[in-house]
Amino acid sequence: MFIFNKVLKDDALLQGLQAGTTQRRLYENKLYEKYHYLVREACYKHKISQDDAESAYSDAILTVIEHVISRRFEGRSELKTYLTQIFTNKCVDSIRKNTTNKAEVHTNSIGLEDALAWLPDETQSAVRKLIVESEIETLQQRLRALGDKCREMILAWGEGYTDEEIAQTMGYNSAAVAKTSRLRCLEKLKEKYKSSIGG
């Protein structure tokens, strides 16, 4: 474990994040720590508070992690350059939010649109009609009310962990067992959600 006491090179960080092992979180933290000094630079450069800079940096790191895992980051630029660009955008969002109360421009890539875009046009509009974005918040509340194990499992799925990784982390015998449990948890969430909206 001594390896996690030193600063890792970008190649090692990228490999660690993409390897799909239970140590992914440690590599995420290492990435966060390695470029954390950018927060101090941003406070000075963008004249934003430490708290706002910390928040923007955490957001930027999470976005970079998603892009690395989904291979959207293709390594055409240095990892630091890529992170700095995203972090700068998040800082600009923070400034805009503080000065005009406008919603952020650089939204997260996660969300509904990615999934909906996969559907054919004719069915996409039908499904879209059934979706009320504000209901996502209700679902988040129901998710918090689930039992610990179900909640952790669904959150791990939301974070992009595969069933194999979930099985390793949560002590299931196989990915198939983890998947069955996760789908059961999703059914539970659906029941809670339906009963809350009277469906």
Add this chain to the structure above:
Amino acid sequence: MEQIEAYFNHTLSEAERIQFEQELKSNPALAEEVAFWVQARAAAQAEARARRKEELTQLGQQLQQKGRRSLYYALSAAASVVLCLGIGWYVWLRKSVGESNYTQAWAQMYVETNFSTLEGLKLGNAEADSLQLGILSYNEGNLQKAKVIFEALLQRDSTNAEAEKNAGLVSLRLKEYDQAIEHFHRLGTRTDLVSNPGKFYEALALLMKNEPLTQKSAQNLLNEVKRDKLEGWKEVE
């Protein structure tokens, strides 16, 4: 639910995908299931992200605290080193001064023995008259008056070595050591005099001042006097 997930994970075969999409068009219950799955995944992503962001922000706070602690330790270490060096230097200075025979008491004795009165010059001009007047005042114990006369003389003629020497001596007797050191130092740097006790007298004034730094400077000056056999060298042999 499993089929919906397989569809969005792109793991259905082409035939299964086409069949799924056709059923989605005609089956409102499946469309509702799909809508729920999409929303549930978005909710899970948003919730996981919020929680992970919270964890990372806490990590950031720990890093900040660690950085502040490191800075504090570095400053403490630097301050300790400076303090140790200062104490070491002071002890060394005291030790090296303490080992010398030439102390404040020795200088005091020398000044009392040799400078209680001054010898006059027998020159018949106005400058010499002023000098004689100053020496007279000095010998009568009127040191303040003597000082005013010698200082006035120096103002008129800054090259008057006798006035410089006497101004230094009267300052020494008045325990105005800084002024005495200044006069003797000026005198000691002059190279146009046949006899120049400036450095020896400056050493006496420095010893009288009795501070670690002045003591060390006095020792250096006395060594110079001794080495170069300047006026006063017999006193320190």
